[in-house]
Amino acid sequence: MSKRRTGPPPGLRKFLWGVATSAFQMEGAPRCDWTRWKIRDENDRQARLNGVGHLLRTEEDLALLPELGVNAYRFSVEWSRVAPRRGGWDRKAMDRYVRIAATLREAGIEPVVTLHHFTNPSWLAKGTSWEDPSTAEEFLRFAERAARALRGHARVFVTFNEPNVFIVGGYLGGIMPPGKKSVKGGFAAFANVFRAHAALYDMIHSGERERTSVGVAHSMVAFQPASEGSPMDGWAAELAHAIYNMGLIETFRTGSLSVRIPSLFEEEAAVGVRDKLDFLGVNYYFRMFLRLSSPGTEGAEYFWEDREKRGLTGTGWEVYPKGFEDMLRAAALAGVPLVVTENGAAESDDRRKIAFMKDHLRVVLRMIREGIDLRGYFWWSLMDNYEWLEGLRPRFGLYRVDFETLERTPTAASAWFARWVKRRRATDTEFKPGGRGSPPGRRPAGGRRSP
DSSP states (O other), rough: OOOTTSSSGGTTTTTTEEEOHHHHHHHHSSSBBBTTTTTTSSHHHHHHHTTTTTTTTTHHHHTHHHHHHEEEEEOOOOOOHHHSSSTTOOOHHHHHHHHHHHHHHHOOOOEEEESSSOOOHHHHHHTOOOTTTHHHHHHHHHHHHHHHHTTTTTOOOEEOHHHHHIIIIIIISSSSSTTOHHHHHHHHHHHHHHHHHHHHHHHHHHHOOSOEEEEEEEEEEEEEEEEOOOOOHHHHHHIIIIIIHHHHHHHHSSSEEEEEEEEEEEEEEEEEOTOSSSSEEEEEEEEEEEEEOOOTOSSOOOEOOOTTSSOOOOSSSOOHHHHHHHHHHHGGGGGEEEEEEEEEESSHHHHHHHHHHHHHHHHHHHHHEEEEEEEEEEEESSBBOBTTTTTTTTOOOSSSETTOOOOEEEOOHHHHHHHOOOHHHHHHHOTTTTOSSOOOOOTTTTOOOOO
């Protein structure tokens, strides 16, 4: 979408086959807003402080990536660890993230760095929230310094992970920090997130020594009416899709954040993000049903249901690959290259996890063959880790983690994914500047069809 940039930057010239993680979920954090948020028990408290021990096992965990054969790894920088107090800076902590990026580049693995993955420092949470422009200013002080430190090693940046999730969860639903329930406050917070992205986009590109690519990771959900025969349910699903899925895309297309809920809330604000998106990350997991059929119902009821008869995942989510296809088509309307920055399933049964992979990776190849400009796919996650609202119960990882010993064990799913990546990378070609090159995954004439 940026008019001043032509051709794919180096970080996205090869299709990115990778896995994704986040700092808080892997290494914990002693001083962020999630550290003490609605702690369930002592095990939960310890997991928030230490994650799954990644801080002390960083080299060991990074060594798993060559086993998978991936050429990209998405990780985040924990704001509260690098800036443990207002105005402070932990150079040792930041140097560790720089070493991670450098180690990856040396190994031929593209670092994809997320600068905000849900968490905010606890010193910030005590005084302000994203409703206040000063929060964006504090974030930019951290993010600009972090991005400068990573220059020369990282060339693909995600400014924000799922901003619609932490705005809906933290400012509308009250189920995530800071636990507020205000449509007006949520709108103000989202506007400040967009403005922070715009400033950070300009900063990263203005000081780049090698071409970089800057995007966001956007959560997309396949909304569907609970009852196909209910006009109210249909209206709720259409409105949810327009606001939750397409609202961010339209904001980047127009430069204005606009929310219109008839008779409830209408607001618009210029946020300056037009032409400031090099790629759009898509995070997709499930289809969700909405019901607004009961007279007097306050808001829509949402739920998951196994209508495809594939079984629900460990988080109770429906497996619905068709929704993945629908969301990628919708995301393509952004007019920029797409990267699947997260896709995965919480499954203890490797057979079910592999079946999920197969179904969703088929969608990836089909979309590319149809001309969707898709540049990467990241499985969530490298290993089992802390899940925000679920604790340690869900098993998203390709590597199994024993939460008592913290031992990492390869699974049948990791072996299957490694074989898939090896086959795909053998046929992938580079995207040529000014053109697409050969779409990754396109089968050569006479070649075997992969599962």
